[in-house]
Amino acid sequence: MNALNENLSERGLLRFITAGSVDDGKSTLIGRLLFDSKGIFADQLAAVSRAKHKRTVGDTIDLSLLTDGLEAEREQGITIDVAYRYFATPKRKFIIADTPGHEQYTRNMVTGASTADAVIILVDVSKVKLREDGGVDLLIQTKRHSTIAHLLQIEHVVVAVNKMDLVNYDQAIYERIVTAYQEFAQTLGLKDVTTIPLSALTGDNVVDAGDKMGWYQGPTLIELLESLSVYDESHNAPFRFPVQLVARHNGHEANDFRGYMGRIESGRVAVGDKLVVQPSGQSATVKDILTLEGSHQSASAGQSITLLLEEYLDVSRGDMLASSTQPATLLKQVSADICWLSEDALDLRRKYWIKHGTKQTAAKIAKIDSILDINTQQRHDADALKLNDVARIALTVQQPLAADAYADIRATGAFILIDEVTHQTVAAGMIRLGE
Structure with a gap:
C-alpha cells in the first residue's frame, strides 16, 4: 500500500468540472470515464444496475447514476447537487466535480468551479440551432458556464461536442459548432480552448477512440486530460496566511504557548521570516512552524500549520499574516x-x-x-x-x-x-x- 501511495503522489492531480446545459450528458460522461477507466468498484456497478430510476433503454447501464447520488436527482433525471468523484489512471489522478445544468442551480456550478484547474463544457449536438446561413446558436447555459469559467480564471477549457451518434458522427456539423464556440470564446477572452467530438453514451472518444470518427485525429478525452499542464502559481505568490484559530496551552503549563493556526493560501514561510499582521500593521517574526509531524524550518502553500511568533501580539481569527515586503x-x-x-x-x-x-x-x-x-x-x-x-x-x-x-x-x-x-x-x- 505504501508503494501505491508513493506512486500516486508522483503523479499530478487534475481537478476538473463538467458544465453545460440541461441533459447535455455531463453525468453520463463522468460515468463513462469511471466505467471505462475501471474507476468504479463492483458493488457500485451492481447498485447502479439495480437502480429503479433508469434513463436508458433495455438492459443498458445508466452510467449517470454513478454521480447522481440524491434520490431527487434519480427521480427527476437531473443533477441538482455537486458530486465529487476520484479516479486515477497510470499517468495521473483526478478529482471530478459533476455540476448541474439547470439555470436555477448555477450556484452549485460556481461552487464546483471555484477550485478547478480545467472545465469540460459539454455541447449537445442535437440541441444547438443550426441556422440556414451556416451559423450555430449556442444555448444560453453553455454561454453562462463559459462566462463563469472565464471569470473564475479556470486555466483549461475543453469543449466536448457530445451525442455525435445522434447526427451520424457528421464532421460538418461538429465543425460548425466548433466555429461558433470559438467565435464566442474570442469575445469572452478565453485562450486555452480545446475541442473534441464524442459520444458519452457509446464511449466514442472518451477513453477509447472507437472507429466512428476516423476524420478526428486528436486525442481522446482521457488522453487530453492526462496531458493538461497544472502549474500552481500560489507557491510563487507572496505569503498569505489567514488566521483560523489562536491555540493556547491547557492552563497547566509554565510556558505561555500561543500559536496561530490556519492554511497557507499562497507563498512560503520559514523560521526567521519577517511578517506583518494585517490589518493592524504590527511586525512579527516567525519563531517556529508546527504540524502534526512536529517542528519544521519552512512550509508552503496548501499546508495547514501552526505559526509561533517571537513577539507577543494581538492577533485573532480573521487577521492575515503576510509577507512584510509584499503585504496584501x-x-x-x-x-x-x-x-x-x-x-x-x-x-x-x-x-x-x-x-x-x-x-x-x-x-x-x-x-x-x-x-x-x-x-x-x-x-x-x-x-x-x-x-x-x-x-x-x-x-x-x-x-x-x-x-x-x-x-x-x-x-x-x-x-x-x-x-x-x-x-x-x-x-x-x-x-x-x-x-
Whole structure:
C-alpha cells in the first residue's frame, strides 16, 4: 500500500468540472470515464444496475447514476447537487466535480468551479440551432458556464461536442459548432480552448477512440486530460496566511504557548521570516512552524500549520499574516465581479455579511457599476440583480479586508456575500484591483 501511495503522489492531480446545459450528458460522461477507466468498484456497478430510476433503454447501464447520488436527482433525471468523484489512471489522478445544468442551480456550478484547474463544457449536438446561413446558436447555459469559467480564471477549457451518434458522427456539423464556440470564446477572452467530438453514451472518444470518427485525429478525452499542464502559481505568490484559530496551552503549563493556526493560501514561510499582521500593521517574526509531524524550518502553500511568533501580539481569527515586503492591500471600498446566487433580487437597501478568507464583517453594496449580457458580453447599466446575473459592483465594508486581486491570488481575492437576515449565501465575488 505504501508503494501505491508513493506512486500516486508522483503523479499530478487534475481537478476538473463538467458544465453545460440541461441533459447535455455531463453525468453520463463522468460515468463513462469511471466505467471505462475501471474507476468504479463492483458493488457500485451492481447498485447502479439495480437502480429503479433508469434513463436508458433495455438492459443498458445508466452510467449517470454513478454521480447522481440524491434520490431527487434519480427521480427527476437531473443533477441538482455537486458530486465529487476520484479516479486515477497510470499517468495521473483526478478529482471530478459533476455540476448541474439547470439555470436555477448555477450556484452549485460556481461552487464546483471555484477550485478547478480545467472545465469540460459539454455541447449537445442535437440541441444547438443550426441556422440556414451556416451559423450555430449556442444555448444560453453553455454561454453562462463559459462566462463563469472565464471569470473564475479556470486555466483549461475543453469543449466536448457530445451525442455525435445522434447526427451520424457528421464532421460538418461538429465543425460548425466548433466555429461558433470559438467565435464566442474570442469575445469572452478565453485562450486555452480545446475541442473534441464524442459520444458519452457509446464511449466514442472518451477513453477509447472507437472507429466512428476516423476524420478526428486528436486525442481522446482521457488522453487530453492526462496531458493538461497544472502549474500552481500560489507557491510563487507572496505569503498569505489567514488566521483560523489562536491555540493556547491547557492552563497547566509554565510556558505561555500561543500559536496561530490556519492554511497557507499562497507563498512560503520559514523560521526567521519577517511578517506583518494585517490589518493592524504590527511586525512579527516567525519563531517556529508546527504540524502534526512536529517542528519544521519552512512550509508552503496548501499546508495547514501552526505559526509561533517571537513577539507577543494581538492577533485573532480573521487577521492575515503576510509577507512584510509584499503585504496584501487593505480595502474598505471593494470593486468586484459577482454572480448573484439568490432567488431574491438584490436590494441595495439591505445589509450583508462578507466572508473573505477567515474574516467576516458587515458589508453594503454601494452601487451596481454594470451588468454583463451573457449573449453579447457587453456591459450595461442596472439598478437591480436577479438570480444568475453577473455584474461589477462597488462594496463598502465595515472593517478593512487584507485582500489581493483575484487575478493574482485566488484565495485572497475571492469572497461570498451572506444575507444578514436569512443567513443564505447570496453572491460569490472576485475582487478586482486597478480595473
